[in-house]
């Protein structure tokens with residue numbers, strides 16, 4: 001939000017995981033357009049380099065990392081602060097979607113989901129905490145409506161996102177008043193995630209049409225429609241009195 005003090009995000013440093021594609025890319029582009037610095041994290045360096053090659057790319061630090069690797073959280077925060085000096089915001093957006101019914105889903109699948117969607121976000125918050133506390137910063141977790149709805153055929157994914165929601169609410173209280181912690185809960189959004197869920201084309205089509213039918217606004221969301229809310233929750237001018245909120249951005253799916 002722009003006030004007489006300027007844009008609430010200008011000059012701030014935000015770590016964004018999964019910044020190379022989908023919603024993380026849209027969040028990063030909006031942050032850059034609003035004058036922020038972005039520490040862009042993901043495994044595929046080429047996707048992150050595209051962000052750095054665009055407009056405002058001089059305000060991007062590319063950090064190629066697998067956030068599930070032990071020590072990765074500390075390395076990411078060290079790289080961000082080496083470049084920008086501090087951290088004001090963290091967007092835990094990177095996520096894994098592996099959809100399968102219980103009998104077809106392995107313990108390994110569950111481990112990977114939890115490592116990516118729950119453990120890594122918690123580790124990143126912990127690693128960034130000294131900076132976030134000093135700067136009165138904010139965390140935004142990109143969760144899912146899957147964390148509040150029943151998810152038949154996707155129960156492990158739903159359980160992981162429910163855990164992320166719980167983490168959001170507990171840490172909002174634990175870290176207040178210095179650090180705000182919120183989550184957005186997107187409904188179905190058109191991103192590359194839909195090509196990488198472990199479903200065949202028929203299964204993916206069936207899932208998409210079911211979700212479309214269950215979405216009152218009658219279409220999938222666009223990444224930028226979620227990015228606006230993520231940036232709003234990072235912006236102290238706009239949301240300085242909001243913490244512990246789980247905000248659905250879902251075309252009415254959970255209404």
Ligand SMILES: NC(=O)c1ccc[n+]([C@@H]2O[C@H](COP(=O)([O-])OP(=O)(O)OC[C@H]3O[C@@H](n4cnc5c(N)ncnc54)[C@H](OP(=O)(O)O)[C@@H]3O)[C@@H](O)[C@H]2O)c1
Nearest residue numbers: 018021022023042043044066067094095144188189191193
């Ligand atoms: N699309 C939807 O309908 C939808 C709905 C609700 C919630 N969400 C959530 O939205 C978030 C963003 O997903 P998206 O839809 O934008 O899909 P996406 O484009 O596939 O984004 C996922 C990102 O996470 C990164 N990532 C995955 N595992 C990682 C790891 N171990 N280390 C570092 N980065 C990792 C990926 O980059 P690399 O592969 O390069 O590492 C990728 O950029 C996820 O948390 C997802 O669960 C999506």
